[in-house]
Amino acid sequence: MATINKNYLKLPGSYLFSGIAKSVHEYETSHPDADVIRLGIGDVTQPIASAVIRALHAAVDEMGQADTFHGYAPDLGYSFLRDAIAREDYQARGCDIAADEIFVSDGAKSDCGNLQEIFGTDNRIAVCDPVYPVYVDANVMAGRTGEYDRVEQRFQGVTYMSCTEDNGFAPELPEEQADLIYLCFPNNPTGAVIKKDQLQRFVDYAREHGSVILYDAAYEAYISEDDVPHSIYECEGAQECAIESRSFSKTAGFTGLRLGYTVVPKKLVIEGTSLRDLWARRHGTKFNGAPYIVQKAGEAVYSDEGRAQVREQIAYYMENARIIREGLADAGYTAYGGVNAPYIWLRIPEGMTSWGFFDMLLDKARVVGTPGVGFGPHGEGYFRLTAFGSRENTIRAMERIRKI
Ligand code: MLT
Numbered sequence: 001m002a003t004i005n006k007n008y009l010k011l012p013g014s015y016l017f018s019g020i021a022k023s024v025h026e027y028e029t030s031h032p033d034a035d036v037i038r039l040g041i042g043d044v045t046q047p048i049a050s051a052v053i054r055a056l057h058a059a060v061d062e063m064g065q066a067d068t069f070h071g072y073a074p075d076l077g078y079s080f081l082r083d084a085i086a087r088e089d090y091q092a093r094g095c096d097i098a099a100d101e102i103f104v105s106d107g108a109k110s111d112c113g114n115l116q117e118i119f120g121t122d123n124r125i126a127v128c129d130p131v132y133p134v135y136v137d138a139n140v141m142a143g144r145t146g147e148y149d150r151v152e153q154r155f156q157g158v159t160y161m162s163c164t165e166d167n168g169f170a171p172e173l174p175e176e177q178a179d180l181i182y183l184c185f186p187n188n189p190t191g192a193v194i195k196k197d198q199l200q201r202f203v204d205y206a207r208e209h210g211s212v213i214l215y216d217a218a219y220e221a222y223i224s225e226d227d228v229p230h231s232i233y234e235c236e237g238a239q240e241c242a243i244e245s246r247s248f249s250k251t252a253g254f255t256g257l258r259l260g261y262t263v264v265p266k267k268l269v270i271e272g273t274s275l276r277d278l279w280a281r282r283h284g285t286k287f288n289g290a291p292y293i294v295q296k297a298g299e300a301v302y303s304d305e306g307r308a309q310v311r312e313q314i315a316y317y318m319e320n321a322r323i324i325r326e327g328l329a330d331a332g333y334t335a336y337g338g339v340n341a342p343y344i345w346l347r348i349p350e351g352m353t354s355w356g357f358f359d360m361l362l363d364k365a366r367v368v369g370t371p372g373v374g375f376g377p378h379g380e381g382y383f384r385l386t387a388f389g390s391r392e393n394t395i396r397a398m399e400r401i402r403k404i
Contacts, residue, residue: 007143016374017041037397039385040368044253049309055300059293070292077104084302095233108218108247108260113138118278126159126178130375135182153377184216189384190345191337193228206241218247223340239265252301320394321387327398342387365400
């Protein structure tokens with residue numbers, strides 16, 4: 001008789017953003033004339049840069065000719081893209097990362113969910129609280145956690161590192177042995193960043209404790225302040241203890257195209273085994289790569305024209321972030337983030353729950369955001385808005401919020 005993976009049953013509900021999409025769908029069904037503005041999921045709204053579109057068209061045409069047709073992509077990614085990533089995202093910033101340490105994928109979300117597969121189920125994970133739910137959910141499915149405690153709103157057997165206003169939403173080091181440490185900076189959902197000396201402390205902890213840091217740098221392109229690290233490999237010794245994932249989704253508008261990558265340095269060896277080789281083995285078998293045409297689109301992001309156009313898009317979203325931050329301040333809210341990240345994390349009024357605020361905002365302003373508690377218990381009392389809307393909708397949303 002077939003059996004199911006019972007770890008899935010530990011998950012208390014559906015994926016956060018699927019649950020929100022369902023609530024919004026129900027609301028729209030019962031209010032068919034409502035003009036709902038979505039600032040919930042971090043999905044981009046601006047069209048793909050023209051340099052990238054040109055590359056896509058050219059690649060599609062190549063697929064229609066026998067002499068330029070491409071079949072299976074190399075399972076670790078095409079070298080034209082891996083070379084560009086190594087050169088532009090790492091070597092240009094002084095990080096000694098080579099192309100053969102880069103694995104091209106269909107997005108950072110897949111990588112963040114799948115990376116845990118190369119580790120034993122006896123590893124203890126440490127996550128920030130609040131946190132992007134993919135890290136915990138994937139480890140629950142793999143059986144690396146205990147049951148969900150509905151009172152504490154936490155999984156047993158997981159180390160939660162509190163990120164609060166008091167610590168500037170930057171976690172303290174785990175107090176107990178943590179084997180796999182998930183960090184995301186610029187942070188989703190708080191929009192906070194970590195300074196290099198703080199990050200170095202995590203690297204030092206990992207080296208001392210034999211831990212691995214899984215560093216999600218999906219929002220790196222939004223960093224505007226000079227003293228914020230763009231990569232964990234700016235820290236000394238990080239190549240011996242850290243894996244980093246990045247995405248073209250938020251940087252270049254690829255949420256619908258799907259492209260990302262993960263860096264697994266050759267120096268990262270656990271129990272005498274190269275994690276790079278394990279991840280390569282995983283890619284070879286359970287391919288999660290990206291098609292040729294999408295990788296050509298990714299290559300175009302590194303051209304002079306592509307780079308300039310993508311910078312303009314990031315500036316566009318960051319102007320939205322400014323409009324949201326200032327609008328919230330006018331409306332009397334305390335808000336964080338939105339300076340080095342496309343997320344704004346606002347404190348909701350005393351006495352409300354973050355789901356109560358979600359319902360109120362949808363009902364009174366027809367604006368969708370994300371309840372903070374969906375990211376963990378320390379998210380209760382907060383609410384996330386994204387800067388990824390169109391300019392017009394961002395302005396309209398803030399006008400409506402000011403009027404509540
Ligand atoms: C977010 O809104 O946090 C992300 O875009 C959701 C995702 O990548 O699944």
